[in-house]
Amino acid sequence: MFSLLHLALRNLFAHRERVLLLLGITAAASGVIVAVSSLAAGVATAQREAVTTFLTGDLNVGGFFKVHPDSIAPVVGDAGKVRGVLEPQVPQGCSLRERGRSFALAGAGRRRTGSFLVGMDVASEKDSLSRFRVASGRLEDLARPRTLAVSTTLAERLQVKTGDLATLFAQPVGGGRRNALDVEVVAITEKAGLLGESAGLLVSNETLRELDGFKPGSAGVLQVVCGDTPVDVDALGTSLRDSLRGAGFDVLPAANQSYAEKQMLLLREGWRGQKLDVSTWEDESSFMSFVTLGLTALAVLVSLVVLVLVVIGLFVALSVAVRERTREIGTLRAMGMQRRSVVALFMTEGLLLGFVGSALGVVLSSVLCVALRGAVPLHEEIANLFFSGTLPLTPNLGLCVLAVVLVTVGAGFATLIPAARAASLTPRSAMESL
Structure with missing residues (x-):
């Protein structure tokens, strides 16, 4: 297990440009999820405060x-x-x-x-x-x-x-x-x-x-x-x-x-x-529940769209990576690495990309939400809808963890088919790629 993790990290450092691109994709995805969910949570908090103050x-x-x-x-x-x-x-x-x-x-x-x-x-x-x-x-x-x-x-x-x-x-x-x-x-x-x-x-x-x-x-x-x-x-x-x-x-x-x-x-x-x-x-306040329900539905929809885009982007990038690494994979197979070990290697790389990128995106997005909370004035119509004169952003630890889990799992799914293709390569592939 530790040897696979070590090998996966070496492979990621060896392809830094591609890794940075994929880290950016996963970080952006988790950041968007945190931002939208923080807005929904902030509006819900502002609505509850207004309702329990007035009514x-x-x-x-x-x-x-x-x-x-x-x-x-x-x-x-x-x-x-x-x-x-x-x-x-x-x-x-x-x-x-x-x-x-x-x-x-x-x-x-x-x-x-x-x-x-x-x-x-x-x-x-x-x-x-x-x-x-x-x-x-x-x-x-x-x-x-x-x-x-x-x-x-x-x-x-x-x-x-x-x-x-x-x-x-x-x-x-x-x-x-x-x-x-x-x-x-x-x-x-x-x-x-x-x-x-x-x-x-x-x-x-x-x-x-x-x-x-x-x-x-x-x-x-x-x-x-x-x-x-x-x-x-x-x-x-x-x-x-x-x-x-x-x-x-x-x-x-x-x-x-x-x-x-x-x-x-x-x-x-x-x-x-x-x-x-x-x-x-x-x-x-049931007559105003359409506000929080609508924002919650929007947050779920945006999260699903972002996850689909992440899975597609990672799938394409990792599929190209498998083709570029044919010689490397064939050599590993010639040295005795089993097919399931090849699958585990690529899955480890994909999960590492998903976890590190999503964690980075969650941290940056949470810091940005805290910095912008109460600092961005809203137009009157939007302020009425959001129960706040400024942008209400409330990052939630549970939602942040959920964003990391979702993006990491999405990266894992995106890696499945490329990992299976990599495992199907034979040692002869290394010789043919020379």
Whole structure:
């Protein structure tokens, strides 16, 4: 084994120009795979950060209340009792926060625009507030009654700035005439990808209760927020559903849909009262999953194309090498080398080329991704799609190892036929090639 490895290394050093070319091919292939996968992983990370900042926790316990079958509101009526069931099961390193959720029409002068309305417990969300990017004003001022923060997208539509007055319109629980509430714009938040339009209104939970006509003690949703703490949200969600049912609550089955999608479906059902819903952050952002799914599909497609090109390129180069090395191979056969040893020799050379080249490409691509992360500004449309104003690149160790394995295995497959052809040569071939 060691003699074959030694012989393979000597052969590679003896054909340096060809080896450098093949190393460049494999390095480029693995570099492209790492770059595309880093982009997909970076966008997924940016999307999760934006979603868990604006809309959702890692796990959400919300509810739907129907005064009569033709009306529905996203609210938990007895939030204190629900909180009592949840708090003992919140994992260590995670926290429980209260958010409100609704839909409102914002107006300023004759201009109107609609958006999801998010309520916040400003006093207890100091850490969450720091994750918002604020263009002007202070989010801490939302603690004052009847105040509003809007995204830059909605601020441009309404033509408002901090200190201006706006009016919020919303449908109260049970239907009837719309409520209207005059509010002061105290902050303008920067865009958070596609959420800049779909979740562009922020108020305090008290302001949201006043606007929607919710009673004191109610809540829109209780969210388990874990940050970097690893938690199996699916298993935790199942456990919370069982606990809530055991406490006498009517809990909806799991569904990969946002609360707005569930609300539209439940509105058609003829029941009254309260139903609770437990959802993950992926459920709540399912309407935006096309972004990460599309980039993942693109990464897989690019990887497959690159691998095919690598296999074809190595196959052609190694086939030519076999012809050029006919005398050498015939001499080795004349000296007693068995056919399987010749196959093993060429396979070792191919695998070495694949491994060294792919490892080099992965290292260079990872370093480049880290250097460019956050340094390349994106056009507005691309920034909205990627949930980031700069190019989000997040190299992942597992994906880097996978790229090395894929390119190395591809190089091995490309070597099979040339190695078999080399093994089929006879000692007489060396004499005929003189």
